[in-house]
Amino acid sequence: MKKILGFLSLLILSFSTIAQKKYTIIPKPLELTPLAGEFVIDAKTKIVIPKGSAEIRPLAEMLAERVAVTSGVTLSIEESDAPSNLVPANKAIVFAPLKAKAMNKTLGEEDYILKADAKGIVIAAATGKGEFYALQSLLQLLPPQIFSSSLEKSVKWSVPACTIFDQPRYGHRGSMLDVSRHFFPVSFIKRHIDLLALHKMNRFHWHLTDDQGWRIEIKKYPKLTEVGSKRKESMKGHYNDWKFDGTPHEGFYTQEEIKEVVAYAQKKFITVIPEIEMPGHALAALASYPELGCTPTSLKGGPYEVTGIWGVHDDVFCPTETTFKFLEDVLTEVIELFPSQYVHIGGDECPKISWQKSKFCQDLMKKEGLKDEHELQSYFIKHFDKFLTSKGKKIIGWDEILEGGISPNATIMSWRGVEGGIAAAKQNHDAIMTPTGFCYLDYYQSDPTTEPLAIGGYLPLEKVYSYEPTPKELTPEQAKHILGLQANLWTEYIATTSHVEYMLYPRICAIAEIGWSPAKHKNYEDFTGRLKTHFERLKYLAVNYAKSYYDITA
Ligand code: TNX
Structure with a gap:
């Protein structure tokens, strides 16, 4: 019995560390709730932005550019009247502008919400700056190859499902x-x-x-x-x-x-x-x-x-x-x-x-x-x-x-x-x-x-x-x-x-x-656990980071 329990707890422990490793954002978000499943970006994925938003279009373009360079897939960018629904759907990555309150939170100018599940992704903020930070987190939820400057073959472009509410400590x-x-x-x-x-x-x-x-x-x-x-x-x-x-x-x-x-x-x-x-x-x-x-x-x-x-x-x-x-x-x-x-x-x-x-x-x-x-x-x-x-x-x-x-x-x-x-x-x-x-x-x-x-x-x-x-x-x-x-x-x-x-x-x-x-x-x-994945990102970005640290995370 003891042995079985021991084995089970080991199994749970290793599962949870695997689960943790999917979420390796630096700096660590204020609140991140892991969910089951993942969203996979492919040729059918579209990016949706609010109509006429000069501030958000460049962010959508930054994302599309990363995906195009590394996966070869060109995502369409569509404008929508009211993409302010916080429920992921339609295989879309939606940039939703939020004015005041969402998820019972009042959003400050650098805050954002990110929701990802198998149906899609919604990133929401009250300002372009918040949306920009949400985008940085989204990129870090993707495989590190997203930061490469060339085509990366046989990568599954998946985003682990989660809900994030994020806010900085200092200005x-x-x-x-x-x-x-x-x-x-x-x-x-x-x-x-x-x-x-x-x-x-x-x-x-x-x-x-x-x-x-x-x-x-x-x-x-x-x-x-x-x-x-x-x-x-x-x-x-x-x-x-x-x-x-x-x-x-x-x-x-x-x-x-x-x-x-x-x-x-x-x-x-x-x-x-x-x-x-x-x-x-x-x-x-x-x-x-x-x-x-x-x-x-x-x-x-x-x-x-x-x-x-x-x-x-x-x-x-x-x-x-x-x-x-x-x-x-x-x-x-x-x-x-x-x-x-x-x-x-x-x-x-x-x-x-x-x-x-x-x-x-x-x-x-x-x-x-x-x-x-x-x-x-x-x-x-x-x-x-x-x-x-x-x-x-x-x-x-x-x-x-x-x-x-x-x-x-x-x-x-x-x-x-x-x-x-x-x-x-x-x-x-x-x-x-x-x-x-x-x-x-x-x-x-x-x-x-x-x-x-x-x-x-x-x-x-x-x-x-x-x-x-x-x-x-x-x-x-x-x-x-x-x-x-x-x-x-x-x-x-x-x-x-x-x-x-x-x-x-x-x-x-x-x-x-x-x-x-x-x-x-x-x-x-x-x-340092998250840093291990971050080193991969830095590697794709050709950053000459101090390699001596790689060992501490092995
Ligand atoms: C002190 S920090 C300085 C710099 C030097 C630095 C070297 C500060 C305000 N002045 O002029 O470059 O030390 O660490």
């Missing part, structure tokens, strides 16, 4: 890419955006300026790209033991290219947030326009140069009228290009030496009643907070902008740990969490002796996944200021696009799940 699910230390072409930025969308991430923070290169065309100041986007050579090797590589590095995005990327991201429901660094990390700008520094030449004595050395540099923007006018002009062009409500103005790692040595700065501090250089930095940031607020924008700054007094409308990006985010929330300011210990994907993900050279640190996948963005010490009211989290990729040691992907994947999948799924559902084993 900011971001990825920051540093294109200053190394430049990456528009084609790669678009691919990066596609992959973020697959993971239901919604913010792309584009770090466009730094000491090592200015990467955005500004019409009024052409030297920013003529001079500032080029450096003679770069540091090679680690801090303790480095040489110059003797190879020039350059690149920038024209305004036309920026517009192209922003429009592309919009179609994938991703907001692009530009970052223009100030007052520190400014050497590329100073090399282009030396009058923006506190001295005519660099503190070392020679001319300002776009540096190839990583780290923090002492030459920074001087808070003069000339600099303020320059940065206002730059930001005026920037906000024309980026519809994002937010503009990131940097604010991190600004050494104060040049300000301490400058008579102009010391006089300005006396005149304005500023007691130290931190307050001078705050005066600088507040000026641009006011400027951008007057243009209807909001600033984001790295957590150093808390020092010397926070700007009235600033959102804090907490990177030197979580304290900045906590302090911001306690002062009724919004915060985005990007602590180095959990979100810095430029850190080693495995044994440094076998990994490509990285900046340092140690941040394996499991540690990333363990991150909880809302600090316990906040009251529920204060916790509302935690807008979400972000994976940061600084690229001092990352020179190629395939290396970028190696550092991002799969760790950014964990960031995506933390941003989307409720904390109470967090389960590392379950996540």
